[in-house]
Amino acid sequence: MERRDEILHVAGHLFSQRGYHATSMRELARHLNLQGGSLYAHIASKEELLLEVVRQAAARFLGVLEALPPGDPVARLRALVRGHLGVIAQELPRATVFFHEWKHLSPPLLEEAKALRRRYEEGVQAVIQEGVEKGVFRVENVRLATLFVLSALNWTYQWYRPEGALSLEELSEMYAGLLLRALGVQEGGQDGAA
Amino acid sequence: MERRDEILHVAGHLFSQRGYHATSMRELARHLNLQGGSLYAHIASKEELLLEVVRQAAARFLGVLEALPPGDPVARLRALVRGHLGVIAQELPRATVFFHEWKHLSPPLLEEAKALRRRYEEGVQAVIQEGVEKGVFRVENVRLATLFVLSALNWTYQWYRPEGALSLEELSEMYAGLLLRALGVQEGGQDGAA
Protein backbone atom coordinates (compact mmCIF):
# COMPACT_ATOMS: atom_id res chain seq x y z
CA MET A 1 0.00 0.00 0.00
CA GLU A 2 2.93 2.25 0.70
CA ARG A 3 4.41 1.51 -2.70
CA ARG A 4 1.11 2.38 -4.31
CA ASP A 5 1.28 5.80 -2.66
CA GLU A 6 4.73 6.36 -4.10
CA ILE A 7 3.42 5.50 -7.53
CA LEU A 8 0.52 7.92 -7.13
CA HIS A 9 2.87 10.63 -5.95
CA VAL A 10 5.20 10.32 -8.92
CA ALA A 11 2.27 9.96 -11.31
CA GLY A 12 0.86 13.24 -10.02
CA HIS A 13 4.14 14.96 -10.75
CA LEU A 14 4.50 13.56 -14.24
CA PHE A 15 0.87 14.05 -15.23
CA SER A 16 1.03 17.67 -14.12
CA GLN A 17 4.31 18.40 -15.86
CA ARG A 18 3.95 16.63 -19.18
CA GLY A 19 0.26 15.85 -19.25
CA TYR A 20 -1.53 12.54 -18.92
CA HIS A 21 -1.17 11.30 -22.47
CA ALA A 22 2.41 12.45 -22.81
CA THR A 23 3.40 10.40 -19.77
CA SER A 24 4.07 6.74 -20.50
CA MET A 25 3.81 3.98 -17.97
CA ARG A 26 7.40 3.03 -18.70
CA GLU A 27 8.53 6.56 -17.92
CA LEU A 28 6.60 6.45 -14.68
CA ALA A 29 8.17 3.08 -13.86
CA ARG A 30 11.65 4.42 -14.58
CA HIS A 31 11.17 7.18 -12.01
CA LEU A 32 10.37 4.48 -9.48
CA ASN A 33 13.20 2.15 -10.51
CA LEU A 34 10.74 -0.40 -11.78
CA GLN A 35 10.12 -2.21 -15.03
CA GLY A 36 7.06 -1.04 -16.93
CA GLY A 37 5.02 -4.14 -16.35
CA SER A 38 5.73 -4.18 -12.62
CA LEU A 39 3.45 -1.21 -12.06
CA TYR A 40 0.49 -3.48 -12.66
CA ALA A 41 1.20 -5.40 -9.49
CA HIS A 42 0.02 -2.27 -7.66
CA ILE A 43 -2.50 -0.63 -9.92
CA ALA A 44 -5.07 -1.75 -12.44
CA SER A 45 -4.60 0.79 -15.19
CA LYS A 46 -3.16 4.13 -16.14
CA GLU A 47 -6.58 5.68 -15.97
CA GLU A 48 -7.14 4.45 -12.43
CA LEU A 49 -3.96 6.29 -11.55
CA LEU A 50 -5.32 9.51 -12.96
CA LEU A 51 -8.59 9.17 -11.10
CA GLU A 52 -6.78 8.52 -7.82
CA VAL A 53 -4.71 11.66 -8.19
CA VAL A 54 -7.87 13.64 -8.91
CA ARG A 55 -9.48 12.16 -5.80
CA GLN A 56 -6.54 13.11 -3.63
CA ALA A 57 -6.60 16.68 -4.88
CA ALA A 58 -10.36 16.90 -4.48
CA ALA A 59 -10.04 15.77 -0.88
CA ARG A 60 -7.71 18.67 -0.19
CA PHE A 61 -9.92 21.27 -1.83
CA LEU A 62 -13.07 19.94 -0.20
CA GLY A 63 -11.21 19.96 3.09
CA VAL A 64 -10.79 23.70 2.70
CA LEU A 65 -14.54 24.13 2.51
CA GLU A 66 -15.08 22.06 5.64
CA ALA A 67 -12.54 24.10 7.58
CA LEU A 68 -14.18 27.46 6.87
CA PRO A 69 -15.15 29.36 10.02
CA PRO A 70 -18.87 29.81 10.52
CA GLY A 71 -20.48 33.23 10.52
CA ASP A 72 -18.99 36.31 8.92
CA PRO A 73 -19.00 35.98 5.11
CA VAL A 74 -15.91 38.17 4.83
CA ALA A 75 -13.94 35.90 7.15
CA ARG A 76 -15.24 32.87 5.29
CA LEU A 77 -14.16 34.24 1.94
CA ARG A 78 -10.74 35.14 3.31
CA ALA A 79 -10.34 31.62 4.65
CA LEU A 80 -11.47 30.19 1.33
CA VAL A 81 -8.87 32.18 -0.57
CA ARG A 82 -6.16 31.31 1.92
CA GLY A 83 -7.15 27.65 1.86
CA HIS A 84 -7.32 27.41 -1.91
CA LEU A 85 -3.93 29.06 -2.35
CA GLY A 86 -2.58 26.89 0.44
CA VAL A 87 -3.53 23.71 -1.38
CA ILE A 88 -1.86 25.02 -4.51
CA ALA A 89 1.26 25.91 -2.54
CA GLN A 90 1.46 22.49 -0.93
CA GLU A 91 0.09 20.31 -3.68
CA LEU A 92 0.82 21.98 -6.97
CA PRO A 93 1.11 18.79 -9.04
CA ARG A 94 -2.09 17.25 -7.75
CA ALA A 95 -3.90 20.58 -7.97
CA THR A 96 -2.82 20.91 -11.59
CA VAL A 97 -4.18 17.48 -12.38
CA PHE A 98 -7.41 18.40 -10.61
CA PHE A 99 -7.80 21.49 -12.74
CA HIS A 100 -6.74 20.01 -16.04
CA GLU A 101 -5.88 16.43 -16.62
CA TRP A 102 -9.19 15.12 -15.29
CA LYS A 103 -10.61 15.82 -18.74
CA HIS A 104 -8.76 12.84 -20.12
CA LEU A 105 -10.72 10.36 -18.05
CA SER A 106 -13.30 8.41 -20.02
CA PRO A 107 -17.03 8.28 -19.28
CA PRO A 108 -17.38 6.03 -16.25
CA LEU A 109 -14.54 7.63 -14.30
CA LEU A 110 -15.05 11.02 -15.87
CA GLU A 111 -18.37 11.37 -14.09
CA GLU A 112 -16.76 10.96 -10.70
CA ALA A 113 -14.18 13.61 -11.46
CA LYS A 114 -16.85 16.00 -12.64
CA ALA A 115 -18.90 15.38 -9.51
CA LEU A 116 -15.92 16.15 -7.27
CA ARG A 117 -15.23 19.38 -9.12
CA ARG A 118 -18.89 20.31 -8.97
CA ARG A 119 -18.95 19.81 -5.22
CA TYR A 120 -16.12 22.26 -4.81
CA GLU A 121 -17.79 24.80 -7.03
CA GLU A 122 -21.04 24.46 -5.15
CA GLY A 123 -19.21 25.00 -1.90
CA VAL A 124 -17.76 28.24 -3.22
CA GLN A 125 -21.15 29.28 -4.51
CA ALA A 126 -22.69 28.65 -1.08
CA VAL A 127 -20.16 30.99 0.55
CA ILE A 128 -21.07 33.73 -1.87
CA GLN A 129 -24.80 33.11 -1.74
CA GLU A 130 -24.67 33.34 2.03
CA GLY A 131 -22.79 36.61 1.92
CA VAL A 132 -25.36 38.05 -0.45
CA GLU A 133 -28.26 36.93 1.72
CA LYS A 134 -26.68 38.51 4.75
CA GLY A 135 -26.35 41.73 2.81
CA VAL A 136 -22.56 41.72 3.06
CA PHE A 137 -21.80 40.95 -0.58
CA ARG A 138 -23.54 43.00 -3.24
CA VAL A 139 -23.69 41.38 -6.66
CA GLU A 140 -26.43 41.29 -9.24
CA ASN A 141 -25.88 37.70 -10.34
CA VAL A 142 -24.70 35.16 -7.77
CA ARG A 143 -23.91 32.49 -10.34
CA LEU A 144 -21.74 34.83 -12.34
CA ALA A 145 -20.04 36.13 -9.22
CA THR A 146 -19.25 32.53 -8.31
CA LEU A 147 -17.76 31.84 -11.71
CA PHE A 148 -15.75 35.02 -11.36
CA VAL A 149 -14.35 34.02 -7.98
CA LEU A 150 -13.65 30.49 -9.19
CA SER A 151 -11.89 31.83 -12.25
CA ALA A 152 -9.67 34.11 -10.24
CA LEU A 153 -8.87 31.27 -7.83
CA ASN A 154 -8.51 28.40 -10.25
CA TRP A 155 -6.10 30.04 -12.63
CA THR A 156 -3.65 30.82 -9.82
CA TYR A 157 -2.11 27.36 -10.16
CA GLN A 158 -0.73 28.60 -13.47
CA TRP A 159 1.42 31.32 -11.99
CA TYR A 160 1.62 31.11 -8.23
CA ARG A 161 4.82 29.53 -6.96
CA PRO A 162 5.29 29.42 -3.19
CA GLU A 163 9.04 29.84 -3.57
CA GLY A 164 8.50 33.13 -5.41
CA ALA A 165 8.57 36.70 -4.14
CA LEU A 166 5.15 36.69 -2.51
CA SER A 167 4.58 34.62 0.59
CA LEU A 168 1.39 32.62 0.82
CA GLU A 169 0.14 34.97 3.53
CA GLU A 170 0.83 38.17 1.62
CA LEU A 171 -0.68 36.85 -1.55
CA SER A 172 -3.76 35.51 0.21
CA GLU A 173 -4.34 38.86 1.92
CA MET A 174 -4.12 40.83 -1.28
CA TYR A 175 -6.04 38.36 -3.37
CA ALA A 176 -8.86 38.24 -0.83
CA GLY A 177 -8.87 42.02 -0.75
CA LEU A 178 -9.34 42.20 -4.51
CA LEU A 179 -12.10 39.62 -4.46
CA LEU A 180 -13.94 41.27 -1.58
CA ARG A 181 -13.94 44.59 -3.38
CA ALA A 182 -15.29 42.87 -6.49
CA LEU A 183 -18.05 41.44 -4.31
CA GLY A 184 -18.97 44.93 -3.22
CA VAL A 185 -17.59 44.84 0.30
CA GLN A 186 -16.66 48.26 1.62
CA GLU A 187 -13.10 48.33 2.79
CA GLY A 188 -13.40 47.55 6.47
CA GLY A 189 -10.56 47.75 8.99
CA GLN A 190 -7.57 46.35 7.12
CA ASP A 191 -8.13 48.06 3.80
CA GLY A 192 -7.22 44.83 2.09
CA ALA A 193 -6.34 45.97 -1.38
CA ALA A 194 -5.99 49.70 -1.79
CA MET B 1 -2.88 26.98 -49.17
CA GLU B 2 -6.61 26.73 -48.64
CA ARG B 3 -6.33 23.08 -47.76
CA ARG B 4 -3.71 23.91 -45.20
CA ASP B 5 -6.16 26.27 -43.51
CA GLU B 6 -8.75 23.52 -43.32
CA ILE B 7 -6.20 21.28 -41.68
CA LEU B 8 -5.34 23.97 -39.16
CA HIS B 9 -8.99 24.56 -38.44
CA VAL B 10 -9.76 20.91 -37.75
CA ALA B 11 -6.52 20.52 -35.80
CA GLY B 12 -7.57 23.39 -33.55
CA HIS B 13 -10.85 21.66 -32.82
CA LEU B 14 -9.31 18.29 -32.07
CA PHE B 15 -6.42 19.64 -30.03
CA SER B 16 -8.82 21.67 -27.91
CA GLN B 17 -11.26 18.82 -27.37
CA ARG B 18 -9.00 15.84 -26.78
CA GLY B 19 -5.67 17.48 -26.19
CA TYR B 20 -2.59 17.55 -28.38
CA HIS B 21 -1.11 14.19 -27.47
CA ALA B 22 -4.44 12.41 -27.51
CA THR B 23 -5.06 13.54 -31.07
CA SER B 24 -3.40 11.35 -33.69
CA MET B 25 -2.50 12.49 -37.15
CA ARG B 26 -4.60 9.66 -38.58
CA GLU B 27 -7.60 10.90 -36.64
CA LEU B 28 -7.02 14.39 -37.95
CA ALA B 29 -6.70 13.01 -41.48
CA ARG B 30 -9.95 11.07 -41.11
CA HIS B 31 -11.83 14.26 -40.27
CA LEU B 32 -10.53 15.70 -43.52
CA ASN B 33 -11.19 12.59 -45.61
CA LEU B 34 -7.51 12.05 -46.12
CA GLN B 35 -5.07 9.25 -45.50
CA GLY B 36 -2.69 9.84 -42.60
CA GLY B 37 0.40 10.29 -44.70
CA SER B 38 -1.28 12.77 -47.01
CA LEU B 39 -1.24 15.46 -44.35
CA TYR B 40 2.48 15.79 -44.85
CA ALA B 41 1.97 17.19 -48.33
CA HIS B 42 0.67 20.32 -46.56
CA ILE B 43 2.47 20.48 -43.27
CA ALA B 44 5.88 19.55 -41.94
CA SER B 45 4.98 18.03 -38.59
CA LYS B 46 2.34 17.69 -35.94
CA GLU B 47 4.15 20.17 -33.77
CA GLU B 48 4.17 22.78 -36.51
CA LEU B 49 0.40 22.41 -36.57
CA LEU B 50 0.18 23.14 -32.88
CA LEU B 51 2.36 26.21 -33.18
CA GLU B 52 0.28 27.55 -36.06
CA VAL B 53 -2.92 27.24 -34.07
CA VAL B 54 -1.27 29.05 -31.17
CA ARG B 55 -0.16 31.79 -33.54
CA GLN B 56 -3.66 32.24 -34.92
CA ALA B 57 -5.15 32.54 -31.47
CA ALA B 58 -2.43 34.91 -30.36
CA ALA B 59 -3.18 37.15 -33.33
CA ARG B 60 -6.78 37.44 -32.18
CA PHE B 61 -5.92 38.24 -28.59
CA LEU B 62 -3.23 40.70 -29.55
CA GLY B 63 -5.71 42.28 -31.94
CA VAL B 64 -7.93 43.04 -28.96
CA LEU B 65 -5.13 45.04 -27.37
CA GLU B 66 -4.58 47.03 -30.54
CA ALA B 67 -8.25 47.88 -30.83
CA LEU B 68 -8.53 49.37 -27.35
CA PRO B 69 -9.76 52.95 -27.33
CA PRO B 70 -7.22 55.51 -26.11
CA GLY B 71 -7.76 57.52 -22.99
CA ASP B 72 -10.09 56.57 -20.16
CA PRO B 73 -8.75 53.51 -18.30
CA VAL B 74 -12.26 52.41 -17.40
CA ALA B 75 -13.32 52.35 -21.05
CA ARG B 76 -10.10 50.57 -21.95
CA LEU B 77 -10.65 47.88 -19.38
CA ARG B 78 -14.25 47.42 -20.48
CA ALA B 79 -13.09 47.03 -24.07
CA LEU B 80 -10.43 44.57 -22.99
CA VAL B 81 -12.96 42.40 -21.18
CA ARG B 82 -15.39 42.58 -24.07
CA GLY B 83 -12.64 41.79 -26.56
CA HIS B 84 -11.23 38.89 -24.61
CA LEU B 85 -14.63 37.30 -24.13
CA GLY B 86 -15.40 37.99 -27.77
CA VAL B 87 -12.39 36.01 -28.92
CA ILE B 88 -13.46 33.15 -26.69
CA ALA B 89 -16.99 33.30 -28.05
CA GLN B 90 -15.81 33.28 -31.65
CA GLU B 91 -12.72 31.14 -31.37
CA LEU B 92 -13.18 28.78 -28.49
CA PRO B 93 -11.06 25.92 -29.87
CA ARG B 94 -8.12 28.11 -30.81
CA ALA B 95 -8.42 30.05 -27.56
CA THR B 96 -8.32 26.80 -25.62
CA VAL B 97 -5.16 25.73 -27.41
CA PHE B 98 -3.66 29.14 -26.69
CA PHE B 99 -4.36 28.76 -23.01
CA HIS B 100 -3.37 25.14 -22.63
CA GLU B 101 -1.97 23.00 -25.33
CA TRP B 102 0.93 25.34 -26.08
CA LYS B 103 2.74 23.68 -23.18
CA HIS B 104 3.32 20.60 -25.28
CA LEU B 105 5.54 22.40 -27.73
CA SER B 106 9.22 21.59 -27.35
CA PRO B 107 12.00 24.10 -26.71
CA PRO B 108 12.56 25.84 -30.03
CA LEU B 109 8.86 26.38 -30.75
CA LEU B 110 7.91 26.62 -27.11
CA GLU B 111 9.80 29.88 -26.82
CA GLU B 112 7.71 31.51 -29.50
CA ALA B 113 4.49 30.44 -27.83
CA LYS B 114 5.68 31.78 -24.50
CA ALA B 115 6.66 35.07 -26.10
CA LEU B 116 3.22 35.48 -27.65
CA ARG B 117 1.51 34.81 -24.36
CA ARG B 118 3.86 37.19 -22.61
CA ARG B 119 3.02 39.93 -25.06
CA TYR B 120 -0.65 39.59 -24.28
CA GLU B 121 -0.02 39.64 -20.56
CA GLU B 122 2.15 42.70 -20.86
CA GLY B 123 -0.58 44.43 -22.82
CA VAL B 124 -3.04 43.76 -20.04
CA GLN B 125 -0.53 44.92 -17.48
CA ALA B 126 -0.04 48.15 -19.40
CA VAL B 127 -3.77 48.89 -19.27
CA ILE B 128 -3.78 48.43 -15.52
CA GLN B 129 -0.55 50.31 -14.94
CA GLU B 130 -1.93 53.25 -16.89
CA GLY B 131 -5.12 53.27 -14.87
CA VAL B 132 -3.13 53.31 -11.67
CA GLU B 133 -0.91 56.14 -12.85
CA LYS B 134 -3.94 58.20 -13.79
CA GLY B 135 -5.32 57.62 -10.32
CA VAL B 136 -8.37 55.79 -11.64
CA PHE B 137 -7.44 52.31 -10.44
CA ARG B 138 -6.34 51.87 -6.85
CA VAL B 139 -4.30 48.76 -6.15
CA GLU B 140 -1.30 48.19 -3.95
CA ASN B 141 0.51 45.82 -6.29
CA VAL B 142 0.15 46.31 -10.03
CA ARG B 143 1.73 43.00 -10.91
CA LEU B 144 -0.61 41.10 -8.65
CA ALA B 145 -3.61 43.05 -9.91
CA THR B 146 -2.59 42.08 -13.45
CA LEU B 147 -2.36 38.41 -12.54
CA PHE B 148 -5.74 38.71 -10.89
CA VAL B 149 -7.35 40.23 -13.97
CA LEU B 150 -5.65 37.71 -16.25
CA SER B 151 -6.81 34.86 -14.04
CA ALA B 152 -10.40 36.03 -14.09
CA LEU B 153 -10.25 36.47 -17.86
CA ASN B 154 -8.25 33.43 -18.84
CA TRP B 155 -10.30 30.87 -16.99
CA THR B 156 -13.51 31.99 -18.71
CA TYR B 157 -12.77 29.73 -21.65
CA GLN B 158 -13.50 26.86 -19.29
CA TRP B 159 -17.09 27.80 -18.65
CA TYR B 160 -18.31 30.53 -20.97
CA ARG B 161 -20.36 29.26 -23.88
CA PRO B 162 -21.85 31.88 -26.19
CA GLU B 163 -24.90 29.71 -26.82
CA GLY B 164 -25.68 29.72 -23.08
CA ALA B 165 -28.01 31.91 -21.05
CA LEU B 166 -25.81 34.99 -20.91
CA SER B 167 -25.20 36.97 -24.07
CA LEU B 168 -21.71 38.17 -24.76
CA GLU B 169 -22.81 41.73 -24.07
CA GLU B 170 -24.47 40.98 -20.74
CA LEU B 171 -21.59 38.88 -19.54
CA SER B 172 -18.99 41.43 -20.60
CA GLU B 173 -20.84 44.21 -18.79
CA MET B 174 -21.09 42.31 -15.55
CA TYR B 175 -17.61 40.86 -15.72
CA ALA B 176 -16.11 44.28 -16.36
CA GLY B 177 -18.15 45.65 -13.48
CA LEU B 178 -16.71 43.06 -11.10
CA LEU B 179 -13.17 43.68 -12.28
CA LEU B 180 -13.49 47.44 -12.05
CA ARG B 181 -14.70 47.20 -8.48
CA ALA B 182 -11.77 44.93 -7.67
CA LEU B 183 -9.51 47.59 -9.14
CA GLY B 184 -11.00 50.12 -6.76
CA VAL B 185 -13.11 52.08 -9.21
CA GLN B 186 -16.08 53.78 -7.60
CA GLU B 187 -19.28 52.79 -9.28
CA GLY B 188 -19.74 55.53 -11.83
CA GLY B 189 -22.87 56.04 -13.92
CA GLN B 190 -23.91 52.55 -14.91
CA ASP B 191 -23.39 50.83 -11.57
CA GLY B 192 -21.89 47.92 -13.45
CA ALA B 193 -22.09 45.17 -10.86
CA ALA B 194 -24.21 45.98 -7.82
Place this chain on the structure above:
DNA sequence: CCTACCGATCGGTAGG
Protein backbone atom coordinates in the same frame (compact mmCIF):
# COMPACT_ATOMS: atom_id res chain seq x y z
C1' DC C 1 -3.02 12.94 -52.46
C1' DC C 2 -2.47 7.48 -52.14
C1' DT C 3 -0.17 3.00 -51.02
C1' DA C 4 2.84 0.80 -48.47
C1' DC C 5 5.93 0.91 -45.33
C1' DC C 6 9.59 2.29 -41.37
C1' DG C 7 11.22 1.87 -36.44
C1' DA C 8 9.60 3.11 -32.10
C1' DT C 9 6.62 2.99 -28.56
C1' DC C 10 2.25 2.39 -26.43
C1' DG C 11 -0.80 0.06 -22.34
C1' DG C 12 -1.21 -4.14 -20.63
C1' DT C 13 -0.64 -9.44 -19.66
C1' DA C 14 1.29 -14.29 -18.74
C1' DG C 15 3.90 -16.84 -16.00
C1' DG C 16 6.88 -17.11 -12.85
Place this chain on the structure above:
DNA sequence: CCTACCGATCGGTAGG
Protein backbone atom coordinates in the same frame (compact mmCIF):
# COMPACT_ATOMS: atom_id res chain seq x y z
C1' DC D 1 8.67 -7.36 -8.95
C1' DC D 2 11.07 -9.32 -13.49
C1' DT D 3 11.31 -11.24 -18.27
C1' DA D 4 9.32 -11.61 -22.31
C1' DC D 5 5.86 -10.81 -24.94
C1' DC D 6 1.07 -9.24 -27.20
C1' DG D 7 -1.53 -6.47 -30.77
C1' DA D 8 -2.23 -1.82 -31.74
C1' DT D 9 -0.92 2.47 -32.86
C1' DC D 10 2.19 6.24 -33.19
C1' DG D 11 4.58 10.23 -36.31
C1' DG D 12 6.62 10.32 -40.39
C1' DT D 13 8.70 8.93 -45.18
C1' DA D 14 9.50 6.96 -50.04
C1' DG D 15 7.97 6.80 -54.33
C1' DG D 16 4.79 7.51 -57.24
